[in-house]
Amino acid sequence: MKIFSREQVYEGDRLTAEKQNITSTDLMERAATQIFNWMHMRMQGAQVPVHVFCGIGNNGGDGLVIARHLITHGYNVKTYVVNCSDKRSKDFLINYDRIKNVTKDWPTLLKCEEDFPEIHPDDIIVDAIFGIGLNRPVADWVKALFKHFKTTKAFTLSVDIPSGLSTEKVPEHEDDVVWAGYTLSFASPKLVFFLPETAKYTVQWEVLDIGLDQEFLHTTVTDVELIGKFEVLPIYVPREKFSHKGQFGHSLIIGGSYGKMGAVTLASRGALSAGAGLVSVFTPKCGYNVLQSSFPEAMVFTDINEELITDIKFDIEPTVVGIGVGVGTNTKTLKAFEAFLKQNKAPLVIDADGINILAKKKTLLKLLPENTVLTPHPKELERLIGAWKDDFDKLDKVTAFSKKHKVIVVLKGANTITVLEDKLYVNTTGNPGLSTAGSGDVLTGIITGLISQGYNPLVASIFGVYLHGKSADIAVEDFGYQSLIASHIIDYLGEAYLDLFKQPEEPAQENQEEEPE
Incomplete structure (x- = not known):
C-alpha cells in the first residue's frame, strides 16, 4: 500500500x-x-x-x-x-x-x-x-x-x-x-x-x-510503502517439481565466539528454514561440537583459534554471506573482518558485531558490495550514524547513509522499516514477543536464506522482515508475548509461508433461520 x-x-x-x-x-x-x-x-x-x-x-x-x-x-x-x-x-x-x-x-x-x-x-x-x-x-x-x-x-x-x-x-x-x-x-x-x-x-x-x-x-x-500480505505475495517464487537443493544457493554464516554460539546457530537455522539449499557456518573451534550436535543440517568450517574468529578461510563459493552475529569486536576479529571484506565477492548481510566493527572503523564501509544489507538494532545504528534528535531526523540520517554507501538498512522495531536510499518500506507484521534475545539473529538468517534462493537483496529484506514478523504473530497464539523465544520464530516459519495462501475466513453466520419453502 x-x-x-x-x-x-x-x-x-x-x-x-x-x-x-x-x-x-x-x-x-x-x-x-x-x-x-x-x-x-x-x-x-x-x-x-x-x-x-x-x-x-x-x-x-x-x-x-x-x-x-x-x-x-x-x-x-x-x-x-x-x-x-x-x-x-x-x-x-x-x-x-x-x-x-x-x-x-x-x-x-x-x-x-x-x-x-x-x-x-x-x-x-x-x-x-x-x-x-x-x-x-x-x-x-x-x-x-x-x-x-x-x-x-x-x-x-x-x-x-x-x-x-x-x-x-x-x-x-x-x-x-x-x-x-x-x-x-x-x-x-x-x-x-x-x-x-x-x-x-x-x-x-x-x-x-x-x-x-x-x-x-x-x-x-511514493517514497513510503506499507508492506502486508498482498504486497509480499507477488514476491514469492514457488518451487518447481523437479527442483533440487543446488538451485537454492549456498548460504555461509560467519559468526560466533566463546559463549556466543547461540547467535550463529539461530542465524544458520533461520537461513535454512527460509529456504536456502545449503548452509555452511564459519566459526571459532569452540563452535564445532555445538553446531554439529545442535544443527546437523549445517556444514561447519572453523578458525584455527579456539575462542575467536581471527582468520576467515573456507574452500567454498557461497551464494551469500551473513556475517557478524556473536562474533565480538576483538582487535584480531576486526582484522579478520577487514581482510575478508577485501577479498569477498558475494552479497552480504551484516548484523550485530559486524555493524559494531563497521562503526569502529568506518573506512571499511568502502569495501561493502552495493546493496549490502545491514540489520542494526537502535544502539548499533547509533554507533554507525550518530545520535538523532527524533524519528524523522533518524530517517533523514539513515536515507543519507544508504545513499552515500549504497546499502540497504533494516531498521528493526515495532514496525521495522527497510530503507534503500530515499525509499522506505514499512512492515506490518510482528508483535512485542519479538523483544527477545536472538530474534535479530534469526532475521539475519532469514534474509540471508532468501538472497541465497535468488531474491535480490532489497526484496529479500522486505520479504524476510515480513516472514519473520508473521511467524512471530502465529507463534504468539501458542506462547504469548512473554514466553516467545527466537527458536519459535524458526519453528513457525513454515506456517508463515503457508499463510500467504490462506483465504480470509468468512464471518460466522449466527441466528440464521431457514427460508420457508
Whole structure:
C-alpha cells in the first residue's frame, strides 16, 4: 500500500475534482460521508452522546458533514466549532450553512477553556479540528481542549489524522496532540502512524476509500510503502517439481565466539528454514561440537583459534554471506573482518558485531558490495550514524547513509522499516514477543536464506522482515508475548509461508433461520 505525502494528497484531491468534474465541496461530502457510514454501521442508532469538534478549515468542514448526517439520522449529537482563527475555508463555510438547515441546535462556538463542554467517559468524541495541513503552532487553550478530551476517557475518533499531529515532524509535547482511540484516514495511512514517537497518538487506524482518481492512485510513486500480505505475495517464487537443493544457493554464516554460539546457530537455522539449499557456518573451534550436535543440517568450517574468529578461510563459493552475529569486536576479529571484506565477492548481510566493527572503523564501509544489507538494532545504528534528535531526523540520517554507501538498512522495531536510499518500506507484521534475545539473529538468517534462493537483496529484506514478523504473530497464539523465544520464530516459519495462501475466513453466520419453502 502506498503512503502518500501531504503534497501528494492535495494533488490527488485536485486531480480527482478535475477529472470527475466535481467541486472540492463534493469531494468533502463524499469523504466525510464515508466516516459517517463507518460510525452508523457500528452505532446502529444508539443514543450515546456524540460530541463533534470542528476546526475552521477543511478538516472542520469534514466534521460538519459528519455531524449533519448524524443529526439527520436521529443521533444524539452536539457540534462545536473550535474558533482558533479568524480565517475560515470556503468548504467549511458552505457546510456550516448546511448544518444550520437541518437543526435548530446550531454549533457552539468555543473560544477559551471556560467554553469546554462536559463530556462523560461513555460519550464519543469526533476530532475534526486540524488535518494534515496544520502549519502553525496550536494555541494554548486548544491544547487544553486536547487534554480535556484525554481526561474525560471518552472514546475519541479522529478524522484523517489526530489533531495537532504533523505528517512531517514529532510534536514537542504530548499534550500538543489529540490522543485518538481510532483514526479514519483518507486514501492512505500516514507515516506517523508507524514511528515509535508518534504511533502512540492513535491506538488503531483504518483507511477509507473516498474515490480518488484511479490513475493517480496507480501511477503516483511514493517514497513510503506499507508492506502486508498482498504486497509480499507477488514476491514469492514457488518451487518447481523437479527442483533440487543446488538451485537454492549456498548460504555461509560467519559468526560466533566463546559463549556466543547461540547467535550463529539461530542465524544458520533461520537461513535454512527460509529456504536456502545449503548452509555452511564459519566459526571459532569452540563452535564445532555445538553446531554439529545442535544443527546437523549445517556444514561447519572453523578458525584455527579456539575462542575467536581471527582468520576467515573456507574452500567454498557461497551464494551469500551473513556475517557478524556473536562474533565480538576483538582487535584480531576486526582484522579478520577487514581482510575478508577485501577479498569477498558475494552479497552480504551484516548484523550485530559486524555493524559494531563497521562503526569502529568506518573506512571499511568502502569495501561493502552495493546493496549490502545491514540489520542494526537502535544502539548499533547509533554507533554507525550518530545520535538523532527524533524519528524523522533518524530517517533523514539513515536515507543519507544508504545513499552515500549504497546499502540497504533494516531498521528493526515495532514496525521495522527497510530503507534503500530515499525509499522506505514499512512492515506490518510482528508483535512485542519479538523483544527477545536472538530474534535479530534469526532475521539475519532469514534474509540471508532468501538472497541465497535468488531474491535480490532489497526484496529479500522486505520479504524476510515480513516472514519473520508473521511467524512471530502465529507463534504468539501458542506462547504469548512473554514466553516467545527466537527458536519459535524458526519453528513457525513454515506456517508463515503457508499463510500467504490462506483465504480470509468468512464471518460466522449466527441466528440464521431457514427460508420457508
